[in-house]
Amino acid sequence: MPFFKECQQLNLRLFECPSFLFVIMGLVTIIAIISTYFVTSYYAGPEIVIVATASAAMVSFVIGHFVVRSVSRIAQAHQMQSDFVSIASHQLRTPLSLIKWAIERKNLDIIKQANQRMLKLVNDLLNVARIEQGQFKLQKEKFDLSKLIREIVQELKTFTQANNAKIILPDQSLVIFADKLKIKMVLENLINNALLYGGKKIIIKLNNNKIVSIQDNGVGIPKEQQKQVFEKFFRANNVLRHQTQGTGLGLYVCQAIIQAHQGKIWFKSKENKGTTFYIKLNKKT
Amino acid sequence: MKKTILLIEDEANLQKLLGEQLEEQNFTVLRALNGEIGIKKALEHRPNLILLDLILPKKNGFEVLRDLKANQATKDIPVIILTNLENASEIQKALALGATTYLVKTNYQLEEIIKKIKECALKINN
Numbered sequence: 001m002p003f004f005k006e007c008q009q010l011n012l013r014l015f016e017c018p019s020f021l022f023v024i025m026g027l028v029t030i031i032a033i034i035s036t037y038f039v040t041s042y043y044a045g046p047e048i049v050i051v052a053t054a055s056a057a058m059v060s061f062v063i064g065h066f067v068v069r070s071v072s073r074i075a076q077a078h079q080m081q082s083d084f085v086s087i088a089s090h091q092l093r094t095p096l097s098l099i100k101w102a103i104e105r106k107n108l109d110i111i112k113q114a115n116q117r118m119l120k121l122v123n124d125l126l127n128v129a130r131i132e133q134g135q136f137k138l139q140k141e142k143f144d145l146s147k148l149i150r151e152i153v154q155e156l157k158t159f160t161q162a163n164n165a166k167i168i169l170p171d172q173s174l175v176i177f178a179d180k181l182k183i184k185m186v187l188e189n190l191i192n193n194a195l196l197y198g199g200k201k202i203i204i205k206l207n208n209n210k211i212v213s214i215q216d217n218g219v220g221i222p223k224e225q226q227k228q229v230f231e232k233f234f235r236a237n238n239v240l241r242h243q244t245q246g247t248g249l250g251l252y253v254c255q256a257i258i259q260a261h262q263g264k265i266w267f268k269s270k271e272n273k274g275t276t277f278y279i280k281l282n283k284k285t
Numbered sequence: 286m287k288k289t290i291l292l293i294e295d296e297a298n299l300q301k302l303l304g305e306q307l308e309e310q311n312f313t314v315l316r317a318l319n320g321e322i323g324i325k326k327a328l329e330h331r332p333n334l335i336l337l338d339l340i341l342p343k344k345n346g347f348e349v350l351r352d353l354k355a356n357q358a359t360k361d362i363p364v365i366i367l368t369n370l371e372n373a374s375e376i377q378k379a380l381a382l383g384a385t386t387y388l389v390k391t392n393y394q395l396e397e398i399i400k401k402i403k404e405c406a407l408k409i410n411n
Contacts, residue, residue, distance in 0.1 A: 101395040110298045
């Protein structure tokens with residue numbers, strides 16, 4: 001039967017499997033209708049029988065719907081967890097293989113690069129785990145956002161020059177009350193992405209409504225993939241993996257940080273034209 | 286005569302390490318960084334052996350394997366899956382699609398991978 005295969009694939013017991021439960025709840029509804037019909041027709045008139053049978057059908061259908069929906073969500077979460085572990089372990093194994101083979105070939109450069117990559121992945125995974133477990137605590141302080149942006153751009157100077165890119169800094173200053181380290185992580189990620197994904201001219205703007213925008217003229221994000229951009233491990237199809245060593249977790253973490261600040265993050269993008277990411281910070285930030 | 290190996294692997298550094306070692310072992314190495322280029326080169330050059338990663342951009346390894354085995358020109362070229370996916374269902378799927386063997390990169394030293402490739406290459410002779 002098809003649901004046995006589905007349950008096996010999802011690694012679930014039969015009674016945890018949404019498809020199987022759907023069939024069971026269907027049978028329960030039918031039994032409820034038939035038994036209500038026979039019981040009420042024994043004791044009451046046709047009008048009562050119709051009302052009672054219809055009510056029994058509706059109640060069992062509604063209960064069945066909620067039961068199957070809840071179990072379906074649990075199964076989905078279970079599958080996502082399993083996929084996450086599978087993808088994370090595959091991503092960790094790649095730099096591990098590189099280090100293993102590079103040691104044999106005595107290639108120090110590759111060992112260094114792979115080591116950096118593993119460190120970044122482990123940090124990203126730990127951040128994701130903290131987000132999932134609600135351990136994402138904010139340590140807020142007052143700081144100048146434009147000054148922070150200048151610091152990040154300075155740190156990325158070598159990478160910017162290597163890419164023949166130019167970054168235009170915001171001309172206005174903006175003081176905010178937020179977790180400086182985490183906001184730095186977000187901005188670093190977005191500016192880094194702008195450079196990685198082909199941007200030669202990157203414009204960073206700030207405005208008095210606490211909106212930060214980072215605009216690039218890079219490869220853009222294909223329209224059919226834009227909905228998935230903030231999902232874990234998402235990488236767009238139009239970027240060859242060998243060109244970018246990202247983990248696919250950066251934007252998921254950025255979104256979590258901005259949402260923890262009660263802010264909003266979104267983007268506008270057109271393939272081959274570029275992307276602009278926007279962050280709107282809460283008034284209290 | 287020198288044997289030709291087509292390496293379909295999107296990790297540039299892995300390509301470099303494996304490719305160089307294979308060239309030292311007197312193989313001609315063709316390289317492809319994604320599934321589409323991999324199929325194109327397989328049809329163009331008809332290599333003696335194909336090393337195929339599974340997680341690839343443009344076209345994944347399973348799709349590439351399916352296409353290679355469906356094409357008269359490439360269906361008899363032995364394919365060794367070289368991947369870091371260790372799931373039993375993926376291994377079964379690849380072998381069912383016609384892969385000769387399945388090697389998980391992290392489980393082997395480079396020397397051991399080369400040894401297995403040479404064993405497979407020798408079988409082609411016979």
